[in-house]
Amino acid sequence: MKKENKKKATASQKRENRQGYLYVMPWILGFFLFTLIPMLFSLVLSLCNWDIVTGLKTVNFVGIDNYKNLFQDRDFLRSLKVTFKFCLISIPFYQIISLAVALMLNMNIKFMKTFRLIYFLPSIIPVIASTMIWSQIFGESGLLNQALRLFKVQGPAWLNNPRTSLYALIIMGVWGIGNTMIIYLSGLQGVNEELKEAAKIDGAKSHQIFFRITIPMISPTIFFNVVMAIIGSFQYFTQAYVMTEGGPLKSTLFYNLYLYIKAYKDYEMGYASAMAWVMFAIIMILTLIVIKSSSFWVYYQNDDKI
Amino acid sequence: MRKKLLAIAMCLVLVAASFAGCSKSDNKDATNAAATSEPTKATSDSDAGKTENTGEKITITVTKWGEVTENDVETKLIDEFNKTNDKNIEVKLDVVPGDGYGDRLTTSFSSGEGYDIFLSGEGDFYKWVDKGLASNLNDLIKADSSFANNMTESIYNMGKINDGQYYLVKDYNPMCLWYNKDMFDAAKVEYPNANWTWDDLYAAAQKLTTKNDDGTFKTFGFQAQSWAYAVSCYLESKGLSYISTDGKTADGYFNSPDMAKALDWYFGMADGETRVSPTTADTDTYGDGTSMMVSGKLAMFISGGWVKSSLESAGTNYGTALIPGNHTSYICAAGYTIGSRCKHPEAAWEVLKMLTGEKASELRTQYEAVLPTSKTQLDKLAATFTDDQKALLQTLDYGVQPIGLRGALGSKINEILSNTFDRVVFKDGKTQDILNEELNGIK
Numbered sequence: 001m002k003k004e005n006k007k008k009a010t011a012s013q014k015r016e017n018r019q020g021y022l023y024v025m026p027w028i029l030g031f032f033l034f035t036l037i038p039m040l041f042s043l044v045l046s047l048c049n050w051d052i053v054t055g056l057k058t059v060n061f062v063g064i065d066n067y068k069n070l071f072q073d074r075d076f077l078r079s080l081k082v083t084f085k086f087c088l089i090s091i092p093f094y095q096i097i098s099l100a101v102a103l104m105l106n107m108n109i110k111f112m113k114t115f116r117l118i119y120f121l122p123s124i125i126p127v128i129a130s131t132m133i134w135s136q137i138f139g140e141s142g143l144l145n146q147a148l149r150l151f152k153v154q155g156p157a158w159l160n161n162p163r164t165s166l167y168a169l170i171i172m173g174v175w176g177i178g179n180t181m182i183i184y185l186s187g188l189q190g191v192n193e194e195l196k197e198a199a200k201i202d203g204a205k206s207h208q209i210f211f212r213i214t215i216p217m218i219s220p221t222i223f224f225n226v227v228m229a230i231i232g233s234f235q236y237f238t239q240a241y242v243m244t245e246g247g248p249l250k251s252t253l254f255y256n257l258y259l260y261i262k263a264y265k266d267y268e269m270g271y272a273s274a275m276a277w278v279m280f281a282i283i284m285i286l287t288l289i290v291i292k293s294s295s296f297w298v299y300y301q302n303d304d305k306i
Numbered sequence: 307m308r309k310k311l312l313a314i315a316m317c318l319v320l321v322a323a324s325f326a327g328c329s330k331s332d333n334k335d336a337t338n339a340a341a342t343s344e345p346t347k348a349t350s351d352s353d354a355g356k357t358e359n360t361g362e363k364i365t366i367t368v369t370k371w372g373e374v375t376e377n378d379v380e381t382k383l384i385d386e387f388n389k390t391n392d393k394n395i396e397v398k399l400d401v402v403p404g405d406g407y408g409d410r411l412t413t414s415f416s417s418g419e420g421y422d423i424f425l426s427g428e429g430d431f432y433k434w435v436d437k438g439l440a441s442n443l444n445d446l447i448k449a450d451s452s453f454a455n456n457m458t459e460s461i462y463n464m465g466k467i468n469d470g471q472y473y474l475v476k477d478y479n480p481m482c483l484w485y486n487k488d489m490f491d492a493a494k495v496e497y498p499n500a501n502w503t504w505d506d507l508y509a510a511a512q513k514l515t516t517k518n519d520d521g522t523f524k525t526f527g528f529q530a531q532s533w534a535y536a537v538s539c540y541l542e543s544k545g546l547s548y549i550s551t552d553g554k555t556a557d558g559y560f561n562s563p564d565m566a567k568a569l570d571w572y573f574g575m576a577d578g579e580t581r582v583s584p585t586t587a588d589t590d591t592y593g594d595g596t597s598m599m600v601s602g603k604l605a606m607f608i609s610g611g612w613v614k615s616s617l618e619s620a621g622t623n624y625g626t627a628l629i630p631g632n633h634t635s636y637i638c639a640a641g642y643t644i645g646s647r648c649k650h651p652e653a654a655w656e657v658l659k660m661l662t663g664e665k666a667s668e669l670r671t672q673y674e675a676v677l678p679t680s681k682t683q684l685d686k687l688a689a690t691f692t693d694d695q696k697a698l699l700q701t702l703d704y705g706v707q708p709i710g711l712r713g714a715l716g717s718k719i720n721e722i723l724s725n726t727f728d729r730v731v732f733k734d735g736k737t738q739d740i741l742n743e744e745l746n747g748i749k
Contacts, residue, residue: 053415054437074747140587157587162732248586249732250725267412 046273053267066274076275078250079258082166086254087233090170095225098177102184116185123178131242134172135159159244162251169239169252180225187221188214219298223290230286234279255279362394364653368642368661369400369414370425371407377673379666387660395653415439422648423658426473428464428639432710432717435467440643442470446655456664456680460705464639468713473641474662477676479611481539481635482701483507483627484595487694489514489525489605497694498606498627504544507606507630508575511582514605523588529595529607530575530583532731534723535636536608538709540572541565543631553713560719561741569730570737586731599624610638611677611698625694626701633704718748 021028046067049060070076105116122130137143138158145155158168191214199209215222237256240246246253246261259279263272370380384397400421402410414420426434434440447453455462457475465473483498490497495513498506511527518524531537541548546565549556559565576583584592584604596613598604600620608629617624629635642661644654660666667680671687677699678684688699710720726744730737 051437053412053439055416055418057418139590141591157590160587160590162734247728249728249734264409264412 042273042276045270046277048270050269051267052263052269059270062270066271067278069271070274070278075250075253075258079253079255082251082253083234083236083255086166086170086236087230089167090173090233091226091229093170094173094177094180094229095222097174098180098225099184099222101177102181102188105181105185106188120178120182122175127176127238128242130175131172131239134175135243138168138172160248162247162249165244165248165251169243172239180229183225184218184221187218191217216299217301220300223294223298227287227290230290231283234283363396364394364650366395366397366422366648366650366654366657367400368397368423368657369402369407369411369421370642371402371404373403374401379669379673380661382669383660383666387657391656393653393656395656397657418647420645420647422645422650422654423642423661424645425476425640425642428637428641428708429710431465431473431641432467434643435470435472436714436717439646440472441646441648441651442472443474443644443655443658444470446644446651447471450655450659453659454664456682458679458681458684458702460637460702461639461679464637464707464711465641465643466707467711473643474658475639475641475679476662476666477670477674478637478639478679479677480637480698480701480705481535481608481610481629482698483606483608483629484599484613484617485606485625485627486599486602486604487623487625489602493605497625498630500628500633500697502627502630504540504630508582511575511606515582523584525603525605526584526588526598527582527605528575529589529598529604530572531589531595531607532573532586532724532727534720534727535610535638535708537569537572537727538723539608539629539634539636540631541568542634542636542706543629544568545632548709548719549712549715553715556715556719556745561738561745563738566736566738566741569727569741573727573730576731614695614698615675626697628697628701628704633701634706635701635704636708637702637705638708722748 045059047061047063049062049066050056051058101119105112105119139145140155140157140160142158144158148155156164158164195213195217196209199213204212235256236254237260240252240254240257241260244252246257255275256279259272259275262268262275368380368384372378374381378401380399380401384399388396411421411424420439426440431440461475461478462471464475464478465471485498487497490510493514493516495510498510507528514525514527516524538548546559546562546568548560548565550559575581576585584598589595589598592598592601592603595604595607595609596616599607600617600622642658644651644658648654662679664680664682667678667683670676671678671683678687684699688696691699708720709716709723711717722744726740729735729740729744734740735743
């Protein structure tokens with residue numbers, strides 16, 4: 001009797017499994033058709049020359065030539081430089097600002113929910129729409145320069161000047177910190193109040209509480225946000241494509257934008273695929289570095305229990 | 307049980323839906339699945355190929371950009387052609403609206419078929435020939451004794467690449483000097499004339515540039531824009547050339563000291579407090595050349611024939627003049643060609659003639675307000691132009707193909723022009739060094 005029961009359970013288990021697979025089938029198919037197969041295809045393509053308009057018949061195997069040529073391409077190196085510069089400045093900048101805003105939104109004052117909503121609002125505005133608004137703001141007689149004029153400062157034509165264009169894009173990015181901020185906020189809410197109170201009773205000042213308790217307690221959140229920010233910065237595209245098209249003087253020629261130009265303006269699909277894989281490698285290495293370093297600075301509460 | 311059946315059914319529907327996009331390609335080249343989300347007209351073409359021998363219809367596919375309106379000239383021409391032609395040809399027109407045309411054309415090529423006849427802007431003329439996607443029409447022209455070419459010579463020659471006639475131009479815009487007569491009158495400056503040199507233009511521009519009391523600019527005399535076509539018109543009208551006459555070398559031409567000097571002079575017009583031209587940042591504030599001229603902020607600029615309708619609809623009192631110097635002017639054009647994968651070139655040739663012939667030219671002048679390609683139509687139109695407008699048509703005598711159409715080297719030079727001029731504008735080094743560096747980059 002017992003045995004039979006067991007058998008029955010396995011049969012129904014199997015049925016359930018089949019059912020489960022059927023349910024996830026649409027996703028699996030989508031994953032294969034639109035992600036995995038194209039990815040593998042691009043890996044093969046990165047070893048070939050392929051002009052997209054002349055059709056698949058003209059695919060030529062060239063080995064690692066595409067990868068070799070990349071590092072002799074002035075514009076490729078420039079796009080790397082632009083993207084790294086953007087990462088180095090924008091990642092710490094955005095993290096500090098989002099954390100600061102999250103701290104403010106974590107205070108117990110009236111209408112807090114409304115404030116949270118207002119601060120999050122910009123990040124649900126479509127990027128293209130906000131980009132259009134910011135193009136106006138950054139004009140030579142745009143809002144920003146009009147505001148500066150009140151302080152007797154003549155601002156540059158932000159987007160039309162190779163020295164300021166990248167910084168303009170970085171400033172604009174603050175507009176979209178909503179998601180990062182929300183994650184920090186939830187991290188802050190998970191910080192144990194008892195710890196802070198205990199510290200206060202022991203005479204700790206508020207900055208000591210912040211750096212000794214809050215920061216270590218939310219370090220997993222910081223870790224997550226930093227990794228996401230690295231990936232996000234390397235994939236930066238829309239704003240540069242819409243606002244500056246990489247200019248002026250290629251000062252905003254981001255990696256992804258250059259990849260797009262190679263693929264869809266110059267039709268060099270093999271070259272663009274090689275770029276995509278180099279980008280993948282760079283993101284992977286940077287992420288690995290952050291993950292490896294995390295054991296020195298990320299603190300997980302659960303670790304204590306082990 | 308019923309629930310389970312329902313679940314399975316739903317999954318099947320989803321699976322079927324995700325395959326639906328690919329099913330069209332199954333009977334064709336399976337590797338092209340990615341590109342077939344767009345229905346390629348060429349399928350009907352290959353069907354026609356099989357049935358041609360039995361005396362059935364030959365289908366010719368045509369594509370162009372634009373919106374289909376009531377008075378769409380192509381639709382009118384093709385409707386009539388389909389009814390009246392005795393060669394059993396059926397033309398199918400595919401109009402792609404807005405900015406999607408380039409992508410659509412590319413996708414149709416990459417899926418392996420492409421259109422029988424497609425429209426291209428002159429900026430892409432060389433590219434399609436270089437990639438082997440446009441047909442050389444020389445043999446078809448030679449074999450056709452009935453082909454009566456009534457096009458203005460410089461317009462017909464626009465379609466030539468390396469001695470092959472690849473395109474027949476549908477409409478075009480020559481570039482000339484546009485000026486705001488009211489501003490000239492107010493500043494008591496004589497209108498530009500055919501004897502002007504570039505120094506004369508600069509002298510006039512200085513008089514036409516004025517400032518407000520607070521030191522900001524009120525009006526500008528001339529727009530020294532960094533748009534490659536405008537700069538090229540300036541350089542070539544001064545007798546300078548990017549490449550040698552045989553088209554084999556750019557060394558000593560593109561990077562000659564004269565070239566560097568001329569560029570410094572030109573962009574100097576838009577630099578500093580004594581400038582006579584708006585900078586790029588100024589045009590961000592006041593709008594492009596046309597809008598600035600309409601609002602009385604700009605007295606002169608070089609641009610194409612498309613400016614005419616904007617100035618007229620805004621009621622601007624404008625005139626046109628030949629470009630100073632030797633008057634060399636670039637022509638912008640759109641032309642049709644037969645795709646190199648077309649299976650019925652003779653039939654396509656008949657269609658191409660119909661799309662660019664006398665009747666087409668007449669209809670386009672009537673409905674699209676473009677300049678006619680045909681000499682007869684052009685003469686008719688010229689009679690309706692005032693003396694101040696005629697320079698726009700006279701400039702055709704000095705019209706040349708833009709540099710990008712002049713062979714492989716010209717096409718390469720064309721690709722670096724924008725960046726070169728931007729670097730000069732932003733003073734990214736000495737002009738001579740910039741020219742040398744950019745030229746080395748394409749060697």
